[in-house]
Amino acid sequence: MPEKPYDHNQIELKWHERWQNADFYKAEENSAKPKYYVLEMLPYPSGTLHIGHIRNYAIGDALARYKWMRGFNVLHPMGWDAFGLPAENAAIQNNRPPRDWTLQNIAAMKKTHRRFGFSYDWDREVATCEPEYYRWNQWFFLKMLERGLAYRKRALLNWCPKCATVLANEQVVDGCCWRHEDTAVEQRALEQWFLKITDYAEQLLEDIAQLEGGWPERVLTMQRNWIGRSEGTEADFKLAGAGEPIRVFTTRVDTIYGATCVIIAPEHPLNENLLDGAGKARAKAMVDGRANRDPADIEKEGFFTGHYALNPYSGEKVPVWIGNFVLMGYGTGAIMAVPAHDERDFEFCTKYGIPIRPVIRAVDGALAVNPKQAFTDDGIVENSGPWSGLPSDEARRKMSAYAAQKGFGKAAITYRIKDWGISRQRYWGTPIPVIHCPKCGIVPVPENQLPVVLPDRIEITGSGRSPLENVPNFVNVPCPKCGEAARRETDTMDTFIDSSWYFYRYCDPRNDRMPFDPVKIAYWFEIDQYIGGVEHAILHLIYSRFFTKMMRDIGLIRNSEPARRLFTQGMVIAEGAKMSKSKGNVIGADSLAEKFGADTARMFVLFAAPPEKEVDWRNEGAEGIYRFLGRVYRFATRNLGRVDFPAPNDTDRKVRRKLHQTLKKITEDFETRWHFNTCISSVMELVKVLYAEEDKISAQPMCEAIQMLALMLAPFAPYLSQEIWDELGNQGPVFRQAWPSFDPELAKEDEAEVVVQVNGKLRGRIHVPFGTPVQELESRARSDEKVKPFLEGKQIVKVIPVPDKLVNFVVR
């Protein structure tokens, strides 16, 4: 066969068409093969397919293809973005609810992704975008409502003015909306739906231990911090006079005899009664003053309320202050200030001349008033009535127990994580399936009336109230209980609900009786490998862990964690900044693919850097990959069907060695660290050798080389591999072939190259058989022509021979 030019358009178009309706991507459930569930969670926000997406896909797709070839039964659906944000963006543009568009969008994405040769099980993906998926979101919601895991309350909530909706705490980044990084989040008091993720705080924290090793340490640390468990004591300070007691939370109850005042958060509900009009105004100013500011820049401020409270342990009467550094969102929203033993209290009390009274002595030191700073370590309790003389930890235990016994407090564990606010006043998302009846209160929509679907035509108001409120035949419904006129809930669910369990639905996408069949889940779960950006660390990855535990507790599944292993690929940044539409630095992948083809685009992304590393993207250099693929293709075509091969000779061994070395390298990388950049470079080296020895290679190794090239490139460049595979006269998709195994004997070099150093400097190299004894190694090295001059006239102090590797002479 004569050499063919590498026409990527023609090759990719041909296979693109043939693969359109092919079903070989589909997993074979319950087959006898070992199973492997690989899933990518996509970087958002998208709209267009950009280099960041391609990177994510290319990594996961390479792994999936490799696993297929290793004989695994692979479930490889795409990530969740398809029904998430693009749907929202489209809803904005089209002034319509996202359902139809989502399906259209999926079809478009399907096309694009197929074009890049990504091998997903698309039927599963599409299933999670259909309105039917709403039904099961609602079903889960009702289950949670039954169990008290979903509830409604009035609270201060994060409000994004651009989205005109509330946000969960996890969706606030540096005081701004996660979707609008330049828009400050406001606080609004609203009645909203919450999921009780705090009920699972302890488990979410504990089970992190199970993920150790499989998940990046960084993500686990972020989750630990986010959950933020701390053990301490709650205690009531009764007001001197009438009024509700002030409950404080402290981790250092052992220092309570040193409490010289009580400080309340400015937005604390007690202030309603505690403060006069002027006081309330000051408190409000404080709340506003610290909004969206770096705490380090805010000076501690406060004022005396005019009230006093009683220390429940000592009976001491202490002033009650308002302080801007006390957070309503943590603990009880009130603290006892122990300036001698807490830095913040120290700073505050020093400023306002509140007394500082030490009650902890360092274990090896005297009780001393340090006028400069607080002593925050544990020590021995002093001047604390009956507790004096106890070590801090013992005092804490006994004093907590005492509080419980006397009824003014208890040992308490506080978490930083708060319940998940899921209400959204958007015109997309799953409607929350409840009805507000003036008589019966909140009434769940009966299960057989699910799903509650969005009305077809919606007018955007942007008013901050749900646009659904303006659709009478959506809102006005009879109460399912009493039949009287009632109102349907108009809030919709956070789209993070969708993403919390979509990967379960993938296992059973057409089920219309349950969210999924537990038997199928038991087969596929846990996810073997989840791949995505680190930006999901505390949003999606906490929510989906919570959902998994919830589903386990309602008896649907058995696993406690969704994914065994998580790989966080590095972000693709452009011009030093994260790619985002608002910055206008999104680099589309299409131009690259148009110019050089999908194979080149995918492979170039993998070649640019190891997958875990962040890359600052530039398109220069793609030619290198394109040239390489051309070299491979031309080499294969001109040698296929050639008849004038030389007889078997020495070169064959050399070529086969390189072949098996390359295969070894790639195989080992897939099994361990996924450094596909070096995998690709080793194939380049192989091709270099093939070019150099082309005329000398005999028929059999040539055939082997071409076949192996097709197979080992299949995870990275599917179209080209498939084309070569086809030219070789084979049937079927190349990535359903067996991954070639390497022969470790063939991969070995004949001789060891031993480096000779004199005083650590390279002076020569010798070739010896493997396993040459050290004495011989030394004498061979000593007599080497290059080395000799550096030894002459010198005294050899020491010789360090390392078998098969190196000899170092230490001379004087």
Added chain:
RNA sequence: GCGGGCAUGGCGGAACUGGCAGACGCGCCAGACUUAGGAUCUGGUUCCCGAAAGGGAGUGGAGGUUCAAGUCCUCUUGCCCGCACCA
């Protein structure tokens, strides 16, 4: 402030366990084939000295451990990420 990461040619990066620093690619330089090439093939390319052989220096900086350090230790500089008045 606390916690984590990174630093290697003109550029992306390689060197996985301490043992040849700069694989592979881009870019650049030269040659071959060509009417021509932005196609293809071959060779060169860390820096300095040298025509060459060769020599010297060299992995952000300063020290240390070691026969041997990009890799380990201490300090330091710069950049990036996470958390942050969490009581």
